[in-house]
Amino acid sequence: MTSEPTVAAQPAEQAPPRPDAPEGDGKRSVLRGLVRWESALVVVLIATLVFGSSASPNFLQSTNFFYIGLNMGEIAIMALPLLLIIVTAEIDLSVASMLGLSGTVMGALFSSGWSVWAAMAAALVVGALGGALNGFLVARLGLPSIAVTIGTLTLFRGLAEIVLAPRTVTGFPLSLTTIGVAPIPGTEIAYSTVIFLVLAVVCGVVLHATPLGRAIVATGLQPEAAQFSGIRVHRIKFWLFVTSGVLCAFAGILFTLKNASVSYDAGTGLELNVVAIVLFGGVSIFGGRGTVLGVVLSVAIVGCMQQVLTQLNVAPEIQNIVVGVLLLISVVIPNGREALRRIRARTRRR
Amino acid sequence: MSMRNIGAVSRKVTGVLALALVATLSAACASSTASTGDQTTAPTATTIKTGLLVYFIPKDTQNPYEVIAVQGGKKAVQEAGGKAVVSSGTQDTAAAQIPSIQAAIQAHANAIVIAGNDPSALCPALNQASNAGIKIVSFDSDISCGTSPNHLFINQANTENIGTSEVDLLAKEIGSKGQIAILSAEASATNQNAWIGYMKQELRKYPNMQLVSTVYGNDDPATSLTVLQGLLSAYPNLAGIISPTTVGISTAAQYLDTHKSLLAHLTLTGLGLPSQMKSYVHDGTVKEFELWDPSKLGYLAGYAALGLASGSASLLAGSTFKAGSLGSYKVLAASGTTGPSVVLGPPTVFNSANVDQYNF
Numbered sequence: 001m002t003s004e005p006t007v008a009a010q011p012a013e014q015a016p017p018r019p020d021a022p023e024g025d026g027k028r029s030v031l032r033g034l035v036r037w038e039s040a041l042v043v044v045l046i047a048t049l050v051f052g053s054s055a056s057p058n059f060l061q062s063t064n065f066f067y068i069g070l071n072m073g074e075i076a077i078m079a080l081p082l083l084l085i086i087v088t089a090e091i092d093l094s095v096a097s098m099l100g101l102s103g104t105v106m107g108a109l110f111s112s113g114w115s116v117w118a119a120m121a122a123a124l125v126v127g128a129l130g131g132a133l134n135g136f137l138v139a140r141l142g143l144p145s146i147a148v149t150i151g152t153l154t155l156f157r158g159l160a161e162i163v164l165a166p167r168t169v170t171g172f173p174l175s176l177t178t179i180g181v182a183p184i185p186g187t188e189i190a191y192s193t194v195i196f197l198v199l200a201v202v203c204g205v206v207l208h209a210t211p212l213g214r215a216i217v218a219t220g221l222q223p224e225a226a227q228f229s230g231i232r233v234h235r236i237k238f239w240l241f242v243t244s245g246v247l248c249a250f251a252g253i254l255f256t257l258k259n260a261s262v263s264y265d266a267g268t269g270l271e272l273n274v275v276a277i278v279l280f281g282g283v284s285i286f287g288g289r290g291t292v293l294g295v296v297l298s299v300a301i302v303g304c305m306q307q308v309l310t311q312l313n314v315a316p317e318i319q320n321i322v323v324g325v326l327l328l329i330s331v332v333i334p335n336g337r338e339a340l341r342r343i344r345a346r347t348r349r350r
Numbered sequence: 351m352s353m354r355n356i357g358a359v360s361r362k363v364t365g366v367l368a369l370a371l372v373a374t375l376s377a378a379c380a381s382s383t384a385s386t387g388d389q390t391t392a393p394t395a396t397t398i399k400t401g402l403l404v405y406f407i408p409k410d411t412q413n414p415y416e417v418i419a420v421q422g423g424k425k426a427v428q429e430a431g432g433k434a435v436v437s438s439g440t441q442d443t444a445a446a447q448i449p450s451i452q453a454a455i456q457a458h459a460n461a462i463v464i465a466g467n468d469p470s471a472l473c474p475a476l477n478q479a480s481n482a483g484i485k486i487v488s489f490d491s492d493i494s495c496g497t498s499p500n501h502l503f504i505n506q507a508n509t510e511n512i513g514t515s516e517v518d519l520l521a522k523e524i525g526s527k528g529q530i531a532i533l534s535a536e537a538s539a540t541n542q543n544a545w546i547g548y549m550k551q552e553l554r555k556y557p558n559m560q561l562v563s564t565v566y567g568n569d570d571p572a573t574s575l576t577v578l579q580g581l582l583s584a585y586p587n588l589a590g591i592i593s594p595t596t597v598g599i600s601t602a603a604q605y606l607d608t609h610k611s612l613l614a615h616l617t618l619t620g621l622g623l624p625s626q627m628k629s630y631v632h633d634g635t636v637k638e639f640e641l642w643d644p645s646k647l648g649y650l651a652g653y654a655a656l657g658l659a660s661g662s663a664s665l666l667a668g669s670t671f672k673a674g675s676l677g678s679y680k681v682l683a684a685s686g687t688t689g690p691s692v693v694l695g696p697p698t699v700f701n702s703a704n705v706d707q708y709n710f
Contacts, residue, residue, distance in 0.1 A: 058453075058456035058457060061456055063452075063455070063456065064456065067449070067452045067456075071445075071448065071449055071452075161537070165537040165538070165566075166537035166538055166543055166566075167538075168468065168469055168470050168471075168538055170470045177474065180474040180475075181474045181475070181477065181478050258474070259444060259468075259470070259471035259472075259474065260470060260471070260473060260474050261468070261469075261470030261471045261473070262471075263468060263471070263537075263538040264537065264538070265443070265536065265537075265538060266471075267445070268441075268443060269441060269443070270445070306449065307449065307452075310437065310449040310450060310452075310453045311453050311456065311457070313435055313436075313437055313453070315411065316410075316411055316438065316439045316440045316446070317411070317440055320440060
């Protein structure tokens with residue numbers, strides 16, 4: 001899509017260390033921290049699985065992994081574009097509202113006589129337009145993405161309410177809504193799981209093996225340096241928000257079909273789960289650091305953990321606490337060393 | 351350079367480990383079978399089986415009304431020697447209830463008693479449960495899934511009666527004239543919308559009462575307060591508010607209690623919990639409100655679930671079943687969008703004379 005000049009090919013390698021990082025080993029320690037984080041996630045995943053299967057006889061049932069895939073599908077799909085956006089040091093908090101708005105538009109058009117396929121296409125267009133609005137405000141006007149997307153979070157949900165409330169649309173073709181109750185024939189895998197894994201591979205290749213991916217990382221590490229080395233920072237950010245809009249709309253379509261119905265409040269509050277999963281996957285909220293593998297592992301851990309806690313009938317308040325603690329851990333541990341160094345540097349100066 | 355190689359290698363190892371894990375897990379799965387029960391025939395048994403497992407899935411685990419209803423349900427299941435499990439989320443969304451339905455299927459529950467957060471979004475999951483042989487009972491807010499799955503709705507009171515009686519109650523207090531508004535819960539809540547429909551119908555009897563607005567507080571105190579304040583500033587001459595939800599009416603009562611000047615022209619009524627409304631009734635903020643006893647509602651739902659799972663109750667119109675200390679109940683035929691149902695009884699009107707007698 002955007003062919004980057006060759007200077008941009010290696011920005012991550014050549015990016016100057018952050019002013020607050022000690023000279024020389026900046027990049028190396030980042031890499032090492034990253035490897036350790038993903039290994040830690042694998043250990044946590046294994047621990048969750050061992051705990052789950054020993055605590056609940058139902059955990060290794062055939063349907064359980066289908067359920068986990070089904071429950072996590074839309075959240076996981078929305079996490080991928082958010083990963084890329086957070087790597088550029090921006091954020092998109094409007095993801096769940098975008099899911100709700102696109103599902104609502106799809107439902108409204110379907111109930112007014114459109115074919116389901118045309119209604120789905122329209123939902124994707126709505127997603128692209130919503131993403132373009134976020135992208136325009138953040139990339140072109142240079143407004144802070146956290147403020148912009150909190151605004152569009154409310155805006156998209158409000159539009160959805162105008163379009164559909166208080167109605168609930170049902171009656172989608174059974175051949176499509178079967179994705180909500182049945183795995184892919186002959187397997188125990190949910191359709192949304194496969195879609196997520198395919199998108200994850202695409203996202204992984206783009207982020208880790210293309211000039212565009214390096215440009216995304218460079219944008220997050222040092223926006224000015226990236227700009228001066230010829231990376232079109234604004235254009236990259238704009239198109240990432242559009243991608244996010246389209247994939248959230250796609251998640252909205254899946255969500256609607258899965259529930260065989262849609263109302264304006266579909267997916268309310270899911271944005272926090274999506275952000276939590278991305279951060280727990282080891283993606284730095286300050287930008288410049290994050291891997292697709294980390295996010296995939298994070299999805300698996302959170303999905304399994306939720307399922308175990310529900311099966312053990314752990315109170316939902318406690319489940320919320322568990323997710324909150326995970327989120328804190330994922331922010332504290334990777335940034336703890338940096339914070340410590342900063343404090344030490346400050347005391348030395350005095 | 352060597353450092354980078356180590357990094358790359360360990361990352362590969364991590365990836366391979368993760369893949370191996372997924373593969374092992376998929377292989378470890380065994381297959382499960384399902385059976386479908388026909389519930390529309392007459393009862394086949396006369397007694398309730400012991401050792402039945404009943405999952406109660408309220409709208410959320412915090413709403414005081416739901417908590418009391420579920421306690422009633424647990425009492426019924428324990429009386430009959432069964433096991434009750436309560437499972438739901440902290441938010442009133444279908445997405446939060448679906449994992450609980452899945453847990454019930456995996457635990458091979460005999461019955462699910464659910465208050466639906468969405469009339470349709472739960473149908474696929476509940477149908478799966480039904481196909482696995484689990485009997486489905488809904489209470490408080492019905493699901494509209496047609497016959498997939500077949501289920502019994504435990505109606506707290508006749509839907510029409512709740513809607514019309516609230517309008518009559520308000521009309522009596524405001525002399526049948528003035529602007530009125532409704533403070534509801536979620537815009538998509540089945541029960542709220544059904545009651546509001548009957549309220550509008552009943553309002554035709556009162557030509558001098560105009561319904562000017564219906565606002566939605568999402569059963570959240572903060573949201574309810576915000577929409578209430580918006581309502582009061584948009585319609586300063588409002589004569590009455592009907593709030594057919596316990597969260598809405600208690601939030602509104604609390605606001606009016608601190609803004610007593612409004613009471614000169616504004617009357618509040620609706621559906622409330624006596625325990626929450628007691629002080630407002632005694633200090634004159636609210637004169638009358640109504641509700642049924644949620645613990646009896648849960649108790650009846652619990653016995654209906656036990657009966658269906660034992661074969662001593664059925665969905666056949668006109669068939670009867672015994673609900674412990676509440677006596678015998680008759681299954682009503684499906685009508686309109688409501689499937690087979692059972693009605694608990696007429697709502698009780700609470701005022702300063704009787705509110706202290708109720709402890710829920």
